[in-house]
Amino acid sequence: xxxxxxxLQHYWWFLVSLLGALLVFLLFVQGGNSLLFRLGTxxxxxxxxxxxTGRKWEFTFTTLVTFGGAFFASFPLFYSTSFxxxxxxxxxxxxxxxxQAVSYEFQSKLGNLLGKRTYQxxxxxxxxxxPVLLGAAVATFFNGSNFIVSKSNLTDExxxxxxxxxxxxxxxxxxxxxxxxxxxxxxxFLARLLGNLYFINNIREEKLIFRCRRQLVTDAVPxxxxxxxxxxxxxxxxxxxxxxDTGLIVMEPFKYFNNLVDMPYLLVLFLIGVAGVLFGTGKSxxxxxxxxxxxxxxxxxxxxxxxxLLCVGYNNTAYYPSTADLQSSLTIANSCSSQFTLKxxxxxxxxxxxxxxxxxxxxxxxxxxxxxxxxxxxDGHKY
Amino acid sequence: MLETIxxxxxxxxxxxxxxxxxYHWLFVPLTLGLAVVMGIMETLYVTSGNEFWKRTAKFxxxxxxxxxxxxxxxxLILEFQFGTNWSNYSWFVGDIFGAPLAIEGILxxxxxxxxxxxxxxxxxxVSKKFHLASTxxxxxxxxxxxxxxxxxxxxxxxxxxxxxxxxxxxxEMVDFMAVAFSPVAVTKFLHTVLSSWIVGAAFxxxxxxxxxxxxxxxxxALASMRVAASVxxxxxxxxxxxxxxxxxxxxxxxxxxxxxxxxxxxxxxHEPLTVVGTLKIPEMLSxxxxxxxxxxxxxxxxILNGGYRLPDGTTALSAxxxxxxxxxxxxxxxxxRKAKASGDETAAExxxxxxxxxxxxxxYGYIKDTKALVPHVGMMFWAFRVMVGLGMYFIAFFFLIxxxxxxxxxxxxxxxxxxxxxxxxxxxxxxxxxxLVAEVGRQPWTIQDMLPVxxxxxxxxxxxxxxxxxxxxxxxxxxxxxxxxIMVKTIRKGVE
Numbered sequence: 006x007x008x009x010x011x012x013l014q015h016y017w018w019f020l021v022s023l024l025g026a027l028l029v030f031l032l033f034v035q036g037g038n039s040l041l042f043r044l045g046t047x048x049x050x051x052x053x054x055x056x057x058t059g060r061k062w063e064f065t066f067t068t069l070v071t072f073g074g075a076f077f078a079s080f081p082l083f084y085s086t087s088f089x090x091x092x093x094x095x096x097x098x099x100x101x102x103x104x105q106a107v108s109y110e111f112q113s114k115l116g117n118l119l120g121k122r123t124y125q126x127x128x129x130x131x132x133x134x135x136p137v138l139l140g141a142a143v144a145t146f147f148n149g150s151n152f153i154v155s156k157s158n159l160t161d162e163x164x165x166x167x168x169x170x171x172x173x174x175x176x177x178x179x180x181x182x183x184x185x186x187x188x189x190x191x192x193x194f195l196a197r198l199l200g201n202l203y204f205i206n207n208i209r210e211e212k213l214i215f216r217c218r219r220q221l222v223t224d225a226v227p228x229x230x231x232x233x234x235x236x237x238x239x240x241x242x243x244x245x246x247x248x249x250d251t252g253l254i255v256m257e258p259f260k261y262f263n264n265l266v267d268m269p270y271l272l273v274l275f276l277i278g279v280a281g282v283l284f285g286t287g288k289s290x291x292x293x294x295x296x297x298x299x300x301x302x303x304x305x306x307x308x309x310x311x312x313x314l315l316c317v318g319y320n321n322t323a324y325y326p327s328t329a330d331l332q333s334s335l336t337i338a339n340s341c342s343s344q345f346t347l348k349x350x351x352x353x354x355x356x357x358x359x360x361x362x363x364x365x366x367x368x369x370x371x372x373x374x375x376x377x378x379x380x381x382x383x384d385g386h387k388y
Numbered sequence: 389m390l391e392t393i394x395x396x397x398x399x400x401x402x403x404x405x406x407x408x409x410x411y412h413w414l415f416v417p418l419t420l421g422l423a424v425v426m427g428i429m430e431t432l433y434v435t436s437g438n439e440f441w442k443r444t445a446k447f448x449x450x451x452x453x454x455x456x457x458x459x460x461x462x463x464l465i466l467e468f469q470f471g472t473n474w475s476n477y478s479w480f481v482g483d484i485f486g487a488p489l490a491i492e493g494i495l496x497x498x499x500x501x502x503x504x505x506x507x508x509x510x511x512x513x514v515s516k517k518f519h520l521a522s523t524x525x526x527x528x529x530x531x532x533x534x535x536x537x538x539x540x541x542x543x544x545x546x547x548x549x550x551x552x553x554x555x556x557x558x559x560e561m562v563d564f565m566a567v568a569f570s571p572v573a574v575t576k577f578l579h580t581v582l583s584s585w586i587v588g589a590a591f592x593x594x595x596x597x598x599x600x601x602x603x604x605x606x607x608x609a610l611a612s613m614r615v616a617a618s619v620x621x622x623x624x625x626x627x628x629x630x631x632x633x634x635x636x637x638x639x640x641x642x643x644x645x646x647x648x649x650x651x652x653x654x655x656x657x658h659e660p661l662t663v664v665g666t667l668k669i670p671e672m673l674s675x676x677x678x679x680x681x682x683x684x685x686x687x688x689x690x691i692l693n694g695g696y697r698l699p700d701g702t703t704a705l706s707a708x709x710x711x712x713x714x715x716x717x718x719x720x721x722x723x724x725r726k727a728k729a730s731g732d733e734t735a736a737e738x739x740x741x742x743x744x745x746x747x748x749x750x751x752y753g754y755i756k757d758t759k760a761l762v763p764h765v766g767m768m769f770w771a772f773r774v775m776v777g778l779g780m781y782f783i784a785f786f787f788l789i790x791x792x793x794x795x796x797x798x799x800x801x802x803x804x805x806x807x808x809x810x811x812x813x814x815x816x817x818x819x820x821x822x823x824l825v826a827e828v829g830r831q832p833w834t835i836q837d838m839l840p841v842x843x844x845x846x847x848x849x850x851x852x853x854x855x856x857x858x859x860x861x862x863x864x865x866x867x868x869x870x871x872x873x874i875m876v877k878t879i880r881k882g883v884e
Contacts (some may be wrong), residue, residue, distance in 0.1 A: 060509055063501035066460065071493030073467055078490035081482025081558075088468060089475025089846035096472065096856055099465055100863070106461035107867055110454055115881075116873030118866065156557040159480070159843075160722035162715070162754055164391045166476050166847040167557070175852060342483045343553070343560040353491050360498050367502045367522075370514050386453065386508040 006338065013347035014337045015319065017079035020354060022314035024072040025143070026307040029192065031065035032136050033203045033299070034058045036196030036224075038105070039132030041125055044204070044216050049378060051125065052113075052388070057207045057376050058200070059109040059388045064364070066106060078350055082154065082340035083325055086168035090152045091142070091176025098138045105131035109388045132200075133193065140192030144185035146317045147239050147261065149328035151178055154335075171329035188235045194228035195282075199306065202289055202299035209375040218290060225286050240265070245326035247336045254323050254334045264320045271319075275312040281305025397850035398842055401473040404857040406827070408465050410820065411864040415459030415871075417819050420534060420581055421588015421619070422452045423527025428615050434520045444608055445523075446511075447883045448592065451875060453508060458871045462864060473853065477834050477844035484550050484561040485540055488568070492536035499529030534581050542573035544835050545826070546641045552747055554724050554740060559838075572637050576826075579630035582623040583819055586782050589620030590808075590815035593789060595879055597808035600799060608883050613808075614793045621786035628779055632676065638829075639677035639685070640699075642836055645829035646677060647688045648762065651769040655687035655696075664773060688765075692758055705749075707758040714753030717746035751833065754843040763831045771824040778818035785811060 037058045045051035077084045088095050104127040111117045112124035151171040158167045172178055179185045201217045201224065208214060244260020247253070257263070265272040285302030288295050318324040323334035341347065374380055381387055426448040433441035467489055471478050478485075506514060506522035514522070543549075549566030550559045561567060593616045596609035639646045647655065650662060650673060658681060661672035671681040678685065686704070690696050694706035705713070720742035727735035755761060789808070792798040830836060834844040 060505055063460075063505060066464070067493070067497040067501040070464060070467060070497055071490070073471075074486070074490040074493035077467075077471065077478065077482055078486030081478055081486055084471045084482060084486070085475035085478035085846075088471025089473070089478070089848070092472055092846070092848055092852060092856075095468060099468055100859065102464055103461045103863065106464065107457050107870075110457035111867075111870055111874060114454065114874040114877065116870075116875075116877035118870035118873050157722070157725055159476075159557050160718050160725070162718060164393060164847075165754065165843045166393070166845070167479055168475050169847045173849070175848065342486065343556070345564075346483050346487060346561045349561070349564045350487055350490060353487075353494060357494060360494060364498060364502050367506050370518070371505055371509050373513055383512060386450075386511075 007344065010344040010347070011338075013344060013351060014341045016351060017075075017341065017347055018318040018324075018337045019315065020357075021072070021075050021079060022311050022318065023307075024068060024075055025314055026310035028065070028068045028072055028139075029195070029310045030199065030303045030306045031061070031068050032139070032192070032196040033199035033303070034062045034065045035105075035132040035135040035200075036193070036198065037132070037200030037203055038128040039136075039193070039197055040200055040220060041129055041132070044201075044213060044220060050210070050213050052381065053208050053210055053213060053376055053378065054204065055109065055112070055125070055128070055388050056381055057204060060371055061203075061368075062105065062109060066102065069102065079342055079347060080335070080337070080340045081342060082168070083335055086152055086154060086335065086340075087142075087150070087325060089166075089168055090170035091145075091150065091179065092170075093174070094138060094142060094176025094179055098135060098142070101131040101134040101138075105135075113388055132196070136193040136196040137189040139189075141179050141185040141189035143192070143314075144182075144188035144235070145179050146314075146324055146326075147242075147244070148182050148184055149245065149326040149334075150176075151329045152327050152333060153330045154327070154333040184235060184238060187231050191228055191231035191235055194224045194231065195306065197224040198228055198282075198286060199299065199302060202285060202302050205289055206296045206299045207372065207376055209377045218293070221286060221290050225290070245323035245331075245334055247321045247323050247334070247338075249321050249338075252336075252339060254326070254331045254336075256331075260322065261316055264316045264322060267320050268316070271312045271316050274308045274315075278305040278308030278310075278312060281308065393842055393845060393847070394850050395842075397848055397853055398845050400850055400853040400857055401845050401848075402841060404473060404853060404860060405466075405469055407857065408462065408469065408860055408864070409823070409827070411860075411868065412459065412462040412466055413820060413823060414816065414868065415455050415462060416530075416534075417584035417587035417816075418455045418591055419452065419459050419530050420527070420584035421586065421591065421623075422448055422455070423523075423530055423588070424585055424619055425588055425592050425612075425616050426452060427524045427527050428619070429612075430520050430523050432615075434516050440607070440611070443883055444611060447608070448612070449507065449523075450878055451595075454871060454874050454878065456504065458867055461867065465860070473846050473848070474834065474844050475846035477839060479558055480839055480844070481547075481550075481559050481835060483558055484543065484547075484567060487561065487564070488536040488540040488543075492533050496529050496533035496536060500526055500533065501529075503529060531581060534584075535577050538577045538580055539568055539570070539573045541826075542570055542576045543567055544833075545576075545830060546570060546572040546637070547835050547838055552743075552750070554721055554743060555728075557721070557725075572641065575630050575633045575637060579627060579634050580822075582626040582630065583779075583822060585619055585623035586627060587815040587819055589616040589623065589786065590782070590811045592616035593620070593786075594809045594812035597805035598879065599882070601802070601805045601809070605883055606799065610793065610798060613789055613798060617786045617789040617793060620782065621790055624779065624782040624786055628783065631776070631779060635676050636679065642829065643686055644688065644691050644761065645763065645768075645825075647686060647691060648765050648768045648829060649772040649825060651765050652685065652687040653689050655685045655690045657682050657684050659683075659685045688762055692761065707752075707755075707761055710749045710752040711755050711758070713746040713749040714751060714755070716753075717743055717750040718753040720746065721750075748837070751835070751838040751840055751843070754840050755832070756842075760832045760840075763829050768825060768829055771821040771828070775818050775821040775825060778814055778821070781814070782811075782818070 045054050108124040108127040112121045154168050156167050159165050201221045204217045240262040243256045246257035281301045282305035285298035289298030323336045325335035327333040426445045429445035503522040503525040549563035551562050553560045593613050596612040599605040599609040658671050659673040660668035660670045674683040675681050692707045694704040696704050720739045724739035832840045
């Protein structure tokens with residue numbers, strides 16, 4: 006295969022992985038929302054929490070949409086296989102995000118039909134369902150899914166669908182594998198941990214922030230247990246390898262461990278990321294005045310997720326393996342767009358740093374003043 | 389046992405896409421239109437320093453925010469639905485179709501998401517000019533988003549810039565500029581975005597008229613109506629001009645859509661345009677469709693039976709002949725794959741030659757009945773007339789509002805205030821009628837002449853799609869009622 010084409014496949018897997026990693030970081034919005042009734046004991050406190058995540062939810066939502074668009078453009082076979090097959094898994098994720106999107110704007114407005122509490126429950130529901138299901142979906146990258154791809158079906162006029170799910174559960178079968186649930190729970194507690202750290206950084210209200218710091222411990226412990234269990238098991242289990250010459254998929258013992266050995270820079274990224282999450286969390290627990298933990302834990306989250314997604318896509322690995330038919334497994338080579346499309350999109354991606362720059366600039370402008378009860382009263386647009 | 393696609397599942401998938409698109413389009417045009425109106429108002433505030441314009445802009449921003457949230461919510465599903473319900477489509481043309489969606493995310497959605505936050509929360513945190521820039525950039529983000537999604541939609545109507553690759557079994561992009569700047573996309577963008585400005589303008593005028601009826605917020609209402617009518621009149625004129633261009637393009641690239649729009653079964657030269665019933669404008673259809681009063685316009689039966697001369701000098705094939713050649717293309721593709729698998733290069737070359745000869749009709753190979761090639765005539769005929777009729781009404785309406793505003797008599801013409809209020813739903817009806825013409829007229833194709841719905845769909849059971857259809861129906865209806873309720877309460881509360 007053309008080396009430029011191989012480079013472009015890797016480049017786009019990197020970009021998609023980066024978007025995925027940023028999305029997991031931005032799930033602090035969902036994590037924070039899942040704690041709405043646990044941290045906020047009064048209407049005023051809940052208002053502070055909602056208005057705090059309410060100024061960032063658009064970024065999470067947009068990253069989710071862009072993640073989908075980028076995956077579609079660069080790896081369309083994944084898009085058609087996973088979304089069309091794991092129908093219910095994705096639909097439930099989407100339902101929860103739809104409800105979340107209106108809940109901020111609608112909850113405090115007169116005439117909102119369902120009442121404030123209902124919209125806040127929607128936020129909590131999305132805060133639980135979003136991270137758990139997204140985590141479980143990512144876990145299937147390591148553990149496999151039940152699908153068959155047969156491009157020859159296109160020549161069957163009666164049944165031309167090339168990607169088919171091999172059972173009637175359409176994605177809900179992911180929960181039949183406890184290791185998928187484990188990563189789902191790890192992502193859920195990570196999102197809550199990040200939500201706490203974000204509140205500590207963004208809100209100035211003593212009692213509430215005290216509760217956030219206490220909650221950090223409650224969320225950090227299960228996160229570490231679930232995450233470490235998943236990582237250790239993944240490094241020790243057989244992985245889905247692809248022979249680059251023949252394209253044949255085979256099971257390889259310790260595949261993901263071997264990938265980290267073969268690509269030590271991923272191991273470095275992973276370890277720096279884990280250290281960042283631990284440092285940001287630990288210092289925020291032990292120092293009562295420290296507010297910058299979100300930046301260390303957030304950056305750490307991005308690095309850890311990025312390294313895991315690169316580990317499952319690079320080094321001749323099938324990133325979306327099939328347990329129904331091993332040879333249907335998707336790799337970055339057999340599921341990607343054409344060289345022309347990847348190259349054209351690579352030119353577009355040059356604009357990404359510019360986009361990131363204005364996001365950072367605007368974010369800083371909005372966060373210049375921390376959220377306080379007084380600030381909320383002055384602001385014209387309060388949720 | 390032979391496996392087949394469940395027909396009811398295909399129809400539920402179509403219904404779900406139609407439902408979610410219709411709901412989404414209830415909110416998008418108002419976002420696009422209000423963005424311009426409130427951008428102008430805030431510009432007036434920044435340039436004049438007059439606090440009145442700030443209060444005015446902030447009021448419309450409040451309504452914009454309510455509408456924007458539900459627009460974002462309903463839009464999420466549309467992108468992912470290409471994968472969830474149209475998975476074969478996603479593979480067959482994902483190499484081309486995915487690119488505009490990705491660019492939309494990278495360039496437009498982040499711009500919208502970033503600057504809408506500054507617009508809502510930045511009044512006390514950023515400078516006046518930065519805030520103004522954020523307001524315009526929010527609207528620009530929404531407009532760029534519209535550009536790329538309309539590029540994608542136009543490509544479904546008029547697929548260009550790609551080639552079929554038998555090795556990968558999909559279409560692949562070979563000319564990005566042809567896709568991104570196809571003439572159909574340019575016209576569609578102008579027509580759709582400017583017609584959305586009409587919705588925004590009609591909304592502002594209607595709400596302002598309600599205040600005048602109630603003898604409230606007089607200064608605010610009159611000023612808002614003046615700004616909105618200026619935007620509306622400009623938009624209505626451009627929409628009419630691009631509508632004409634759009635009809636000409638439809639005649640060239642989707643003749644069946646045009647024939648159905650006109651309920652024209654037997655075409656010919658010197659074709660009149662049917663207004664309604666027996667009222668016809670002589671030679672007008674020929675003129676619109678071919679820019680020549682003597683031009684030949686094929687009817688539905690002509691297109692199905694073929695045999696007429698095409699503009700390039702060749703003779704049109706019948707639908708049966710196209711289906712036959714489509715089946716030959718599909719069979720040749722199967723032969724090509726078999727020959728490749730067995731290493732028989734000669735057989736592969738022969739199959740490839742047959743495939744190339746018949747490739748323009750590939751999609752027809754999946755068509756089981758020629759009747760399926762004719763979109764719903766009644767719906768198309770009336771949707772087109774409603775759109776065009778209301779389009780002409782809007783020109784007169786905005787002109788009258790602007791004229792009376794200039795003459796300072798707008799406040800006194802009570803009947804017009806009631807008309808203005810009822811013009812709000814008319815703007816939505818016109819906008820949706822336009823999309824009905826565009827999308828129903830493309831049926832049964834997901835991509836014109838290339839991929840029909842039965843070959844584009846996901847392999848799901850009808851029950852699953854039916855369930856999600858009703859979940860969306862209930863969810864979006866409840867949210868729409870809530871949105872209208874909030875809007876009404878906010879409007880009743882008035883300007884703060």
